[in-house]
Amino acid sequence: DTAVSQTPKYLVTQMGNDKSIKCEQNLGHDTMYWYKQDSKKFLKIMFSYNNKELIINETVPNRFSPKSPDKAHLNLHINSLELGDSAVYFCASSQGGGSRADYEQYFGPGTRLTVT
Amino acid sequence: AQKVTQAQTEISVVEKEDVTLDCVYETRDTTYYLFWYKQPPSGELVFLIRRNSFDEQNEISGRYSWNFQKSTSSFNFTITASQVVDSAVYFCALNDYKLSFGAGTTVTVRA
Numbered sequence: 112d113t114a115v116s117q118t119p120k121y122l123v124t125q126m127g128n129d130k131s132i133k134c135e136q137n138l139g140h141d142t143m144y145w146y147k148q149d150s151k152k153f154l155k156i157m158f159s160y161n162n163k164e165l166i167i168n169e170t171v172p173n174r175f176s177p178k179s180p181d182k183a184h185l186n187l188h189i190n191s192l193e194l195g196d197s198a199v200y201f202c203a204s205s206q207g208g209g210s211r212a213d214y215e216q217y218f219g220p221g222t223r224l225t226v227t
Numbered sequence: 228a229q230k231v232t233q234a235q236t237e238i239s240v241v242e243k244e245d246v247t248l249d250c251v252y253e254t255r256d257t258t259y260y261l262f263w264y265k266q267p268p269s270g271e272l273v274f275l276i277r278r279n280s281f282d283e284q285n286e287i288s289g290r291y292s293w294n295f296q297k298s299t300s301s302f303n304f305t306i307t308a309s310q311v312v313d314s315a316v317y318f319c320a321l322n323d324y325k326l327s328f329g330a331g332t333t334v335t336v337r338a
Binding site: 144151152153154155156159167169201215216217218220221 | 328
């Protein structure tokens with residue numbers, strides 16, 4: 112069984128479109144995250160949710176909107192896609208509550224988004 | 228503010244050589260956690276180790292070992308007798324309220 116899964120694995124779309132990436136974890140974790148990895152492999156946190164509540168919202172354009180229907184799911188919706196949004200997006204989850212990232216995070220396989 | 232520096236961008240070794248990856252961090256917190264993650268060419272991120280700021284014991288797991296030195300704010304990672312399967316990007320990370328990653332070190336192990 113996959114611990115953290117993401118769909119789709121690849122997403123190719125045109126500028127201006129709206130797209131969503133779905134994430135699910137079956138680890139029973141309370142906290143979920145979205146990260147962006149750019150072409151230089153730099154990883155940066157975008158959002159963190161704990162029990163469906165937004166904990167961290169880094170400096171991310173408001174075209175990006177996370178949604179957590181329950182604590183096992185954290186989806187990412189992106190409006191009006193731009194070329195600079197091309198990257199690999201990783202979902203992750205960890206145990207523990209609160210605002211600190213004290214526990215190891217388990218990552219999904221990533222979604223490679225290409226905006227043309 | 229916090230910062231994680233992995234000064235080595237790329238390291239290339241021949242199989243069976245040892246390789247040490249450096250990680251230096253900055254934080255004002257007295258309680259913090261450090262992590263190492265591996266990203267093989269297939270792209271997934273794999274958790275390797277978690278260490279809290281109060282535990283300076285070195286750790287060994289198979290061919291992997293970690294040296295945590297609070298006095299120098301370093302958390303270095305050594306792969307002993309490297310193998311081709313160790314080829315990957317290795318990330319050091321530091322937490323307080325969020326996990327901040329270093330830029331990564333690409334390790335290439337040649338047969």
